[in-house]
Amino acid sequence: MSSPIRLVDYSDSDADMADAAFIEEPQMRPSSTDPPPNAPTGPKSTKATAFKTGFKNNPPWHFSxxxxxxxxxxxxxxxxxxxxxxxxxxxxxxxxxxxxxxxxxxxxxxxxxxxxxxxxxxxxxxxxxxxxxxxxxxxxxxxPMARISSTGSTVPTAYASAINIHRSSTAETVKEHIQLLDDNGDPMAQEKFAAHVDVLCKVWDNQDQELRPQxxxxxxxxxxxxxxxxxxxxxxxxxxxxxxxxxxxxxxxxxxxxxxxxxxxxxxxxxxSSQSSINFKTTKKPPPKRLGPANDSGHRRSRAIVGLKETPGETRKRKNDAWHSAMRRREKEGVMSKLREDNLMEELDAMGLKSW
Incomplete structure (x- = not known):
C-alpha cells in the first residue's frame, strides 16, 4: 500500500509559484539540507550591475x-x-x-x-x-563689448565681427535692389528704401537688446x-x-x-615637454652583449649561451637550412629572369622589332 500524499506549501519563498502546492512522494523526498528539485527559486533580480565607464588616465602631478x-x-x-x-x-x-x-x-x-x-x-x-x-x-x-557700426549700439565682442558682416551684406543687398528700382523708373524707390531701412533698424535694435547680457x-x-x-x-x-x-x-x-x-x-x-630636450645618449640602453662560441663562418649566434657548444645535430640542421635557402633563392632568380625575358620579347613583338 502506497503512503499518503503530502502537500508542501512554499509561500515563504516570495515567488510567483509560491501559492502552487507541490506533490512530493515520501520515498523521493530529498535531504533536509537540499531543496526539492522543482521548488520555486524566488523572484529573479532585474538590477544590472553598473560599472563606472572611464578611461585610463595618468595620475596628477603634485607640485608646490x-x-x-x-x-x-x-x-x-x-x-x-x-x-x-x-x-x-x-x-x-x-x-x-x-x-x-x-x-x-x-x-x-x-x-x-x-x-x-x-x-x-x-x-x-x-x-x-x-x-x-x-x-x-x-x-x-x-x-567685453564692441560698438556696431550699423546701429551704434554695443554687443558682446565675440559677436561683433559676425554681426557686422551679416548686416553689411544685408544693407548692400537692399541698396542694390533700390538702385535697380530707381534705374527702372520706379517713382516710389526712395520711399521703399526708407521703409526698408526703418524695418531693418527695428530688427537690429531688438537683436542688440537681446544679445546684451541680462x-x-x-x-x-x-x-x-x-x-x-x-x-x-x-x-x-x-x-x-x-x-x-x-x-x-x-x-x-x-x-x-x-x-x-x-x-x-x-x-x-x-x-x-619636447622630445629634443631628452638626452638620448644617457637614456639609450647599450646593445646586448652576444656571448657564446662562433659558428664555422666566424659569426656568433645571438641565442648562444656562454660555455655551450653547438652539437653535431644542430650544425647539420643549420647547414641544411642554409642550403635550402640558397636553392630557393637561385630558383626565384631563375624564374624572375625568365619572366623578364618573356616581357621583353612581348614588347619587341608589339613594336614589330622581332626578326626571328
Whole structure:
C-alpha cells in the first residue's frame, strides 16, 4: 500500500509559484539540507550591475609653489579628463555664435551669455565660475563689448565681427535692389528704401537688446576670491584655455588650480615637454652583449649561451637550412629572369622589332 500524499506549501519563498502546492512522494523526498528539485527559486533580480565607464588616465602631478609650463600641461589635461574643469561651448556654422543651446542650457560656458552662463567677467577684470548651474549676469559683471557700426549700439565682442558682416551684406543687398528700382523708373524707390531701412533698424535694435547680457539685480553681485571681495553669490576663480589640446576652462577649486590660474593670468601658457630636450645618449640602453662560441663562418649566434657548444645535430640542421635557402633563392632568380625575358620579347613583338 502506497503512503499518503503530502502537500508542501512554499509561500515563504516570495515567488510567483509560491501559492502552487507541490506533490512530493515520501520515498523521493530529498535531504533536509537540499531543496526539492522543482521548488520555486524566488523572484529573479532585474538590477544590472553598473560599472563606472572611464578611461585610463595618468595620475596628477603634485607640485608646490609656482608650476612650470610642463606641470601645467599635465595637470590641466588630467583635470580635464577627470571632468573637473568646464568644457567650452562652441557653436559651429551655420549656427550663429550667439544661438542658445538646444538642451542643457544650465551648462553654458560662454562669457556672460545673454541666457545665463557659468563663466562671468567682473568689473575688476577677473574671470569667475559659479558654483552651480548657469546664472544671469550681476551688476558687477563687465563683459567685453564692441560698438556696431550699423546701429551704434554695443554687443558682446565675440559677436561683433559676425554681426557686422551679416548686416553689411544685408544693407548692400537692399541698396542694390533700390538702385535697380530707381534705374527702372520706379517713382516710389526712395520711399521703399526708407521703409526698408526703418524695418531693418527695428530688427537690429531688438537683436542688440537681446544679445546684451541680462542683469539680475535681485540675486546680488558675484564674489571674487582673487580680490577678496565677498558678495551674495559665491564663485571660484577661472581662466579659459582655448587652444589645443586643452579646450577647457580651468576652475580654481584647490591651491593647485589657483596657482595655475595665476600663471595663466601672467601670460604663461602650458607646454608639453619636447622630445629634443631628452638626452638620448644617457637614456639609450647599450646593445646586448652576444656571448657564446662562433659558428664555422666566424659569426656568433645571438641565442648562444656562454660555455655551450653547438652539437653535431644542430650544425647539420643549420647547414641544411642554409642550403635550402640558397636553392630557393637561385630558383626565384631563375624564374624572375625568365619572366623578364618573356616581357621583353612581348614588347619587341608589339613594336614589330622581332626578326626571328
Amino acid at each position: 609653489g609656482t608650476p612650470s609650463p610642463q606641470t601645467m600641461h599635465h595637470h590641466i589635461l588630467y583635470k580635464k579628463n577627470e571632468r573637473k574643469y568646464f568644457s567650452i561651448t562652441l557653436m559651429q556654422p551655420p549656427v550663429t555664435p550667439w544661438t542658445p543651446l538646444s538642451s542643457r542650457r544650465n551648462m553654458e560656458t560662454r562669457l556672460c551669455f545673454h541666457t545665463g552662463s557659468r563663466i562671468h567677467v567682473l568689473d575688476c577684470g577677473h574671470t569667475v565660475a559659479v558654483q552651480g548651474n548657469a546664472e544671469p549676469c550681476a551688476a558687477n559683471c563687465k563683459p 542683469v539680475d539685480l535681485i540675486s546680488g553681485n558675484f564674489s571674487c576670491t582673487t580680490c577678496g571681495t565677498t558678495a551674495h553669490r559665491a564663485t571660484n576663480p577661472a581662466a579659459p584655455v582655448l587652444r589645443a589640446p586643452y579646450h577647457c576652462i580651468v576652475v580654481g577649486k584647490d591651491e593647485h588650480d589657483i596657482a595655475i590660474i595665476h600663471e595663466l593670468g601672467k601670460g604663461i601658457q602650458p607646454q608639453q
